[in-house]
Amino acid sequence: MDFVLAVVIIGGLGLIIGGFLAYSALRFAVDEDPRVETICDLLPGANCGACGFAGCADYAEKAVKGEVALDCCIPGGKDVCNSISEVMGVESTASADKKIAEVRCVGTNEVARNKFYYQGVPDCKAAMMYGKGFKACQYGCLGLGTCVEVCPFDAMHMGDNGLPVVDAESCTGCGICAKACPRDVIYIVNANRTGKVILCNSKDRGKAVSDVCEVGCIGCKACIKGCPQEAIAVENNLASIDSDKCNDCGECLDFCKRDAMRDVVKIAVG
Amino acid sequence: MDVNLLAIVFVAILANNIVLSQFLGICPYLGVSNRLETSMGMGMAVIFVMTMSAVVTWVIDTFLLVPFDLIYLRTITFILVIAGLVQLVETVLKKTNPTLFRAMGIYLPLITTNCTILGVALLNVQAGYNIIQTIVYAIATGIGFTLALVIMAGIRERLELANVSSYLRGAAVSLVTAGILSLAFMGFKGMMTL
Numbered sequence: 469m470d471f472v473l474a475v476v477i478i479g480g481l482g483l484i485i486g487g488f489l490a491y492s493a494l495r496f497a498v499d500e501d502p503r504v505e506t507i508c509d510l511l512p513g514a515n516c517g518a519c520g521f522a523g524c525a526d527y528a529e530k531a532v533k534g535e536v537a538l539d540c541c542i543p544g545g546k547d548v549c550n551s552i553s554e555v556m557g558v559e560s561t562a563s564a565d566k567k568i569a570e571v572r573c574v575g576t577n578e579v580a581r582n583k584f585y586y587q588g589v590p591d592c593k594a595a596m597m598y599g600k601g602f603k604a605c606q607y608g609c610l611g612l613g614t615c616v617e618v619c620p621f622d623a624m625h626m627g628d629n630g631l632p633v634v635d636a637e638s639c640t641g642c643g644i645c646a647k648a649c650p651r652d653v654i655y656i657v658n659a660n661r662t663g664k665v666i667l668c669n670s671k672d673r674g675k676a677v678s679d680v681c682e683v684g685c686i687g688c689k690a691c692i693k694g695c696p697q698e699a700i701a702v703e704n705n706l707a708s709i710d711s712d713k714c715n716d717c718g719e720c721l722d723f724c725k726r727d728a729m730r731d732v733v734k735i736a737v738g
Numbered sequence: 739m740d741v742n743l744l745a746i747v748f749v750a751i752l753a754n755n756i757v758l759s760q761f762l763g764i765c766p767y768l769g770v771s772n773r774l775e776t777s778m779g780m781g782m783a784v785i786f787v788m789t790m791s792a793v794v795t796w797v798i799d800t801f802l803l804v805p806f807d808l809i810y811l812r813t814i815t816f817i818l819v820i821a822g823l824v825q826l827v828e829t830v831l832k833k834t835n836p837t838l839f840r841a842m843g844i845y846l847p848l849i850t851t852n853c854t855i856l857g858v859a860l861l862n863v864q865a866g867y868n869i870i871q872t873i874v875y876a877i878a879t880g881i882g883f884t885l886a887l888v889i890m891a892g893i894r895e896r897l898e899l900a901n902v903s904s905y906l907r908g909a910a911v912s913l914v915t916a917g918i919l920s921l922a923f924m925g926f927k928g929m930m931t932l
């Protein structure tokens with residue numbers, strides 16, 4: 469008798485719970501838009517968060533609902549925006565040019581002075597905890613590779629000279645490295661630009677810069693006079709070149725005493 | 739049985755912490771303690787499910803198993819009920835409250851067959867708690883679990899930056915840390931018992 473009772477009660481319980489689950493699965497069924505999955509497949513799937521949402525799936529969902537623009541995916545760029553727009557049946561709004569990360573520091577180990585010898589955890593954020601970093605220039609790259617570490621596209625590696633190198637082919641301009649860099653020395657720039665660029669981030673006055681670095685921009689304004697295109701401006705003791713005006717004539721290189729001016733690395737855009 | 743509710747809270751959270759003293763729920767404790775954020779999410783989901791399942795299993799035990807003299811079927815019944823309940827909660831939540839579902843959704847299947855949930859349900863009926871004590875004990879145990887998880891996650895986030903010897907890196911250092919934490923919680927042991 470006991471045996472029958474046990475079977476009936478446990479079996480009955482199982483049946484009731486099963487029935488409940490089956491009913492709730494029907495009653496509370498969520499209609500998912502099939503386009504969400506399609507768009508999710510089209511996105512790069514790196515879940516980098518550059519669009520401002522919690523991963524590709526989240527963005528796909530928001531995009532289908534029409535809550536956000538379709539050109540938010542920075543790594544995907546024009547191509548992804550076009551194909552998403554196709555799925556959604558709307559005109560593509562792709563205007564975003566390919567972006568790329570740029571390390572605005574050329575203060576290699578040879579030319580930039582260190583304040584002290586750092587022998588801690590090899591990570592820029594950790595190094596910042598000790599006296600705001602070991603590099604004497606407070607704007608310069610520490611070269612411990614936190615950006616290399618966080619890059620989801622494997623587009624950065626540490627060069628022999630102690631500065632990270634961006635691989636223009638793999639870089640998608642997602643900006644994760646720029647956010648991770650504790651010294652804010654990485655900028656996201658237009659990948660198609662040409663001409664010269666000033667790879668220095670120091671806003672210190674001339675004397676302070678030349679004390680700590682042999683190549684940093686001292687804001688002397690000599691290049692302004694040297695530029696026939698009037699493409700150079702100096703703000704906060706730091707020169708910058710307007711890439712729209714620059715025609716890559718190279719006159720400025722003769723005027724810059726500091727070697728902070730470099731060619732834009734030519735990028736093969738596919 | 740007359741047990742002070744405050745005593746239950748103190749014992750469940752600190753003196754007899756489910757993870758660090760009772761040895762339950764080690765799997766999520768080590769598995770979901772990589773980041774502070776996820777450990778908080780997991781903790782909240784555990785508190786929620788633990789309370790619900792404790793109440794349901796208490797009802798089933800009191801009104802079904804005990805009257806019919808089927809106490810030897812407790813474990814299997816509780817597993818059945820908890821698994822069904824979590825699945826039900828997941829389905830309902832997905833429809834009615836997508837925000838909460840997104841926050842807790844990924845943790846719910848993880849919790850389904852979690853030994854802390856089953857453990858609390860069994861401990862409740864073994865101790866002979868009434869319904870109020872059951873609810874308080876379940877919530878407090880959930881908080882204790884969350885506390886252990888959050889402490890562990892905080893330590894592990896720092897460990898990630900630390901220069902750990904290559905032999906200890908990964909699982910080894912996590913287990914050593916868990917052991918030291920458990921030692922620390924022994925300090926609460928003698929203060930109160932139920």
